[in-house]
Structure formats: C-alpha cells, structure tokens
Amino acid sequence: MEAVEELALGPCAASPYLRPFRLRYRQNGTKKFWDFMRTHDSVSILIFNSSRQCFLLVKQFRPAVFMCEMERYHPQDFQSKSQDSWCPLLDPLPAKVGVTYELCAGIVDKPDLSLEEIACKEVLEECGYDVPITNLKRITSYRSGVGVTGSKQTLFYAEVTDQMKTGEGGGQAEEGELIEVVEIPLQDSMKFAFDEHFPKTMGVMFSFMWFQSHVAQGLLEK
Numbered sequence: 638m639e640a641v642e643e644l645a646l647g648p649c650a651a652s653p654y655l656r657p658f659r660l661r662y663r664q665n666g667t668k669k670f671w672d673f674m675r676t677h678d679s680v681s682i683l684i685f686n687s688s689r690q691c692f693l694l695v696k697q698f699r700p701a702v703f704m705c706e707m708e709r710y711h712p713q714d715f716q717s718k719s720q721d722s723w724c725p726l727l728d729p730l731p732a733k734v735g736v737t738y739e740l741c742a743g744i745v746d747k748p749d750l751s752l753e754e755i756a757c758k759e760v761l762e763e764c765g766y767d768v769p770i771t772n773l774k775r776i777t778s779y780r781s782g783v784g785v786t787g788s789k790q791t792l793f794y795a796e797v798t799d800q801m802k803t804g805e806g807g808g809q810a811e812e813g814e815l816i817e818v819v820e821i822p823l824q825d826s827m828k829f830a831f832d833e834h835f836p837k838t839m840g841v842m843f844s845f846m847w848f849q850s851h852v853a854q855g856l857l858e859k
C-alpha cells in the first residue's frame with residue numbers, strides 16, 4: 638500500500654466525484670458568497686467482531702491527507718505552475734503520512750440501492766464479512782465537512798462473527814482500491830481513539846465512544 642511513486646500534481650478540470658460551485662446570496666442585508674463542492678453522500682459502518690472482541694477498521698492511502706502533509710513541508714508544490722499542467726512532486730514525503738485508519742465506508746452512488754444495501758456491500762468488499770442486512774443497526778447520521786462539501790454520512794453498527802467471514806476484503810481490485818483491514822482489540826480501543834500517532838477520522842472516535850455507552854456495558858453483563 639505504501640509503494641506510492643511517480644507523484645504529479647495537476648489541475649482538476651472535471652470530476653465524476655466532486656464539482657465546485659459558488660453560491661451568491663444576501664443574508665440579513667449583507668451580500669455574500671460561499672464556495673463549495675458537490676460530492677456524494679456516504680455510509681460508514683462500525684464493525685465489531687464478537688468472536689474476537691475487536692473492531693474492524695480499514696487503513697488506506699488518502700491522497701487528500703497526504704497532500705495536506707505535503708503542503709506543510711513543500712508549500713511551493715501548490716504554487717501557480719501546477720494550476721495549468723502536471724507538475725511532478727520531486728521530493729515526496731513517505732506515503733505513510735497519508736495512510737489513515739477509518740471505518741469501513743463507501744459513497745452513495747447507486748440510486749437503486751438502499752443505504753443499508755450499500756453498507757452491506759462495503760462490509761463485504763472492504764472487510765470480507767457477509768453481513769445480513771437485518772444485522773445492521775442505524776446509529777445516526779451527521780454532516781461531514783460543513784464548510785466545503787456539506788455531505789451527509791449515515792453511520793451503521795454491525796456485529797459480526799468469524800463464521801461470517803467469506804473473503805479477505807481489501808476493496809475492489811478492479812477499481813484500484815487497496816485497503817488493509819486492521820483489528821483493534823476492544824480493550825485497547827479508547828486509548829487508540831485518542832492516540833494522535835494513529836491518524837483517523839472523527840467517525841472512528843465517535844463510534845468507539847458510542848459503543849462504550851451503548852454496547853460495552855451489555856457485554857460486561859452477559
């Protein structure tokens with residue numbers, strides 16, 4: 638996953654994944670504008686393996702995270718010339734600075750599938766567990782990125798057992814997805830959630846805390 642080579646930064650003239658817009662408006666008499674991106678909504682799934690008493694997370698290389706780190710160390714790479722042509726990044730940081738721990742997640746891009754169906758598909762593709770749709774519990778939904786995308790993410794919980802494992806996961810190879818599944822033991826999960834050495838999404842932190850207050854107590858009483 639960390640063999641990332643031949644990096645080059647270029648302009649994004651058109652994308653099936655995001656579209657930039659500007660909204661002009663007058664608020665309380667003051668004229669304003671706001672720039673934003675239209676992008677897909679998404680689902681994410683907190684997966685707890687009860688056979689092994691651990692959470693399943695996915696680790697992947699995130700170009701946007703990587704380039705935030707690059708900008709800190711090589712701000713010149715983002716300057717003018719890359720606005721109209723491809724600019725090779727000659728002194729890249731190690732790819733691992735762009736690898737994050739996340740909940741299994743996927744974009745909502747199939748209008749004929751329900752959020753639950755998309756969530757089950759992602760659990761199978763990314764983590765290799767075949768979860769019946771009735772095993773999914775909707776936790777809540779929230780806005781991810783209110784400043785730029787405003788998109789909505791719906792969070793589910795799925796308890797799995799080793800018997801439900803039918804494959805290795807790892808994402809859809811034909812789409813170039815390269816995902817590593819990692820197990821976080823329940824007993825280490827709160828320490829992990831707040832350990833800044835492991836770059837992660839808010840979804841991981843929030844859902845681990847949700848588990849503590851909604852599920853963990855029940856496990857102790859079993």
Ligand SMILES: Nc1ncnc2c1ncn2[C@@H]1O[C@H](COP(=O)(O)OP(=O)(O)O[C@H]2O[C@H](CO)[C@@H](O)[C@H](O)[C@H]2O)[C@@H](O)[C@H]1O
Nearest residue numbers: 654655677678679681739742743744790812813814838840
């Ligand atoms: N900007 C982009 N550029 C190039 N290719 C792209 C792309 N966006 C998506 N793709 C392609 O579409 C695939 C989408 O994968 P997923 O459906 O698993 O969504 P992902 O988990 O990346 O993001 C979802 O889940 C994460 C984690 O919660 C949310 O942050 C995120 O908004 C949501 O889309 C990627 O593997 C890639 O092939």
Ligand SMILES: [Mg+2]
Nearest residue numbers: 741742743763
């Ligand atoms: Mg995904």
